[in-house]
Amino acid sequence: MHTIEDQIAEGDKVMTRLRGRGTFQGEILGIPPNGKVVTIQGIAIHRIANGKLVEHWGVADKLSFLQQMDAIPPLV
Numbered sequence: 001m002h003t004i005e006d007q008i009a010e011g012d013k014v015m016t017r018l019r020g021r022g023t024f025q026g027e028i029l030g031i032p033p034n035g036k037v038v039t040i041q042g043i044a045i046h047r048i049a050n051g052k053l054v055e056h057w058g059v060a061d062k063l064s065f066l067q068q069m070d071a072i073p074p075l076v
Contacts, residue, residue, distance in 0.1 A: 001022065003018060005018060012047050012048050014046045014048065015043065015044070015045050016043070016046075017043050019041050020042075021038070022038060023035065023036070023038075024038050024069055031066075031069050031071045036068060036069075038065060038068040038069060039064075039068070040060055040064070042058060042060035044058040
């Protein structure tokens with residue numbers, strides 16, 4: 001499930017801050033599932049031209065996501 005937390009449009013760009021949430025039930029990148037509910041947060045910026053998406057930039061909090069999947073230990 002994805003939730004849009006914020007969305008701002010200005011000129012030809014749209015910025016979206018979003019959160020994804022799900023249960024880790026299947027292997028990802030060789031990491032075995034642990035059954036935990038995991039979340040990932042990110043920001044996407046899209047440029048629109050002539051009513052079409054022409055560019056996309058995005059960043060996600062992959063460190064926290066990998067920690068929730070028990071792929072790496074939490075930072076102390």
